[in-house]
Amino acid sequence: MVAQRLWQAINDHDLDAFVECFCPDYRSAQPAHPARAFQGREQARKNWSAFFRQIPDLRAELLGTAHTDGTEWSEWHWHGTRQDNTPFEMRGVIVMGLQGDCVSWARLYMEEVDAGGEDIESAVRRLAGPGHDDHE
Template identity: 40%
Template sequence: MTDLDALTKLEAAINSHDANSVAACFSADYVSETPHHPSRNFEGRATVLRNWTAILSRFPNLTARVLRRAITGDEVWSEWAMDGTAGDGTSAGIVGPVIWRTDSNGLVTWARFYLEPATDEPIRPS
């Protein structure tokens, strides 16, 4: 599996609305970094599952799109846009880059997230 295949698999897993499928894209020893919010850093696939279970419960119609992608060395650079509506009608959109690495099995082993809320309007690719 190539790094771009892994990216496509993750996008499809998010859009399947199945937290287990999302978590299956990550290695057991996965490391997540959020430079703008260091207290959100974590390790492990179990936390991926817990986080995505909560996200998909709150936004059951969440849509994720990879707008741009590039590979440099052993890193995948991707720009994401996600939007959805909560059960109370609240709309949410986040956008931004994610930089990540995969192992030889195509599982994400490390990522740096720069995703941030955009507006209450759906994100449209340019």
């Protein structure tokens, strides 16, 4: 599975092995953040070069995978400490389309962990908008 190769490359901080997991015309999308979309594995190299440089103890946990009909799903936990001693932590799911043994496209649903964020009631109130609980 490509996710296993990505996991190994991240934990080894092996930028070349990481980039080799992607097809040259790789397309990346982050549906919750559409402005972050890009094309080409050289942008992936640039992005992950910054992660490896700025988060020297970066680690990846591959929490689960599934594969069907040329699509691979993976759940991740990325964590470490930035050079300025602030914590880095992201969790989420990545859906990848495969072409042979490389990723041709991916949709990343990775988000920064907000451990001190709002509770579920506050989140529902904010997301539903004013008047959501008028019929309780």
